Amino acid sequence: MINKFFALTTLLICSILFCKAQDNGDDLIGIWEPSSGKARVKIEKIGNKYYGKIVWLKEPLDPVNKQPKVDKNNPDESMRTVPLKGYRLLKDFEFKSKALWEDGTIYDPENGSTYNCTIKMKDKNTLDIRGYIGVSALGRTDVWKRLEIAKQEIKSN
Amino acid sequence: MKFTALILLLLICFTASAQITDSTTLIPEEEENYDNLSFADGNAKRFCTSKIFDLSPQKLISIGYDFQGGYAINSDTIGTYAPTTVRTNYSQGLRLMANIPVISRNNIIVQLGANYLEQRYQIDNTPTDNLLSTNLSRNGLRSTGLNTTIFKPLNERNFIIAQASADLNGDYGFNTIPSLRLLRYSGAAIFGWKTGDRRMFGVGLSRTYRVGEMNYIPIILWNWTSLNRKWGTEVLFPARAHVRRTINSRNMFFVGYELEGNSYKINSRNTLPSDFDNLEIRRSELRFRAMYEFSLYQFIWLSVQTGFRYNYGFNVDDVSGGNEFFRGFFGNQPYAMINTIGNTFYALVSINVVSP
DSSP, X not given: OHHHHHHHHHHHHHHHHHHHHHXXXXXXXXXXXXXXXXXXXXXXXXXXXXXXXXXXXSSOBOXXXXXXXXXXXXXXXXGTTSBSTTOEEEEEEEEEETTEEEEEEEEETTTTEEEEEXXXXXXXXXXXXXXXXXXXXXXXXXXXXXXXXXXXXXXXX | OHHHHHHHHHHHHHHHHHHHXXXXXXXXXXXXXXSSEEESSTTOOOOOOSOOTTOOOOEEEXXXXXXXXXXXXXXOOBTTBOOEEXXXXXXXXXXXXXXXXXXXXXXXXXXXXXXXXXXXXXXXSOOTTOHHXXXXXXXXXXXXXXXXXXXXXXXXXXXXXXXXXXXXXXXXXXXXXXXXXXXXXXXXXXXXXXXXXXXXXXXXXXXXXXXXXXXXXXXXXXXXXXXXXXXXXXXXXXXXXXXXXXEETTEEEEEEEEEEEEEEEOXXXXXXXXXXXXXXXXXXXXXXXXXXXXXXXXXXXXXXXXXXXXXXXXXXXXXXXXXXXXXXXTOOOOOSBOEEEOOEEEXXXXXEXXXX
């Protein structure tokens, strides 16, 4: 009887701890790939907010001048020489509830525009990133997938 | 003993839960190599997207005003009415459009849209024996429709685009909306290839009223951007084709054409004799144009276009009971009334909310 009690209590405590771990804004941290596959974005936590920067570009060099791509579409002229690799395009996201981060912005280097943005985690490897203009209906959702070190790499290590 | 076991178990659970969080931990900076990463979800697939570099932004909401300069309308005989010619001083009208993505996922994008277009004719001294021009002058022409566009990528290279629309066209007013059985349906399907971030193309078939009457026409998609990203093409032949000069991502200049048309039920308001009850104007025009689109403020874009409007068709068919028929390019069914419209310059200005 006592054994059963201990087992049940342990199971309960473990479940609570497990749920608590799941209900954690830090689940967002990692490397993600937008649907276009043109870039990879590393999301990290700074203070209580989450930020994402470009860490990889499918086409890292400008095909004309063979130099690293820069943020040439930025409306702020002083930013147009900043390299895209390393550029922070997700800013100021706050964890609101289970699997939802809000109050952030996303920057689109293709046109130099910044949009309001919410992030929903559909499952631990999938994000719905919705950029919108004022109201959520006027927007577009992009699905980002989590990346990890290729399994072959892990084995060889 | 039991207490020790419990503590051990708890420690194991703590470690396990910490590992769940750690699975998302960043790769240490000094070991970062982002080339050799794969999807954490082994079943995930990559799909091609619907865009290439520098494609003009999609308009979510558009409010426009269209103006055409003066031209003559030559009307052939119909019934007991003699041929006549009238002069239109100008024609003009509002153009409202909305196009909202309702499903936006990597493996499918579904958009729903609505549009309202009107054409009002300003004709002085309308002769009483020219009932067509009398009616155009009094009522104008309207088109109200719903549409949907689906982009379905099959893999990283191939995609399908399907488009369907239903339009109610005619000289109706808002208190005399004609029967929905007069809806005119159009559709298109394209199979395409995306060969990189600078080119996508496709071939398909459309059921369209752009040539005025219902027709089946092959279509070609060709979107391309040059290596230096200054030039490009945006082609959906035969509906439209443009060469694009990208000044920057917020300023674009286009030269090309658009083919516009539809079939318009006339006498919706019963203002003409009953001879006109089953008639539809097969209106089609080619607009050769130069177009400048630019961002006024962030997502608000202004589009200004001007050019030459060439009349392709303005004949009238007798469509008894609203039952459509197929003439195609080679059919010999006679028109109920043959009209010739003069060509003229036109201008169209629209303000748009564009998609992220």
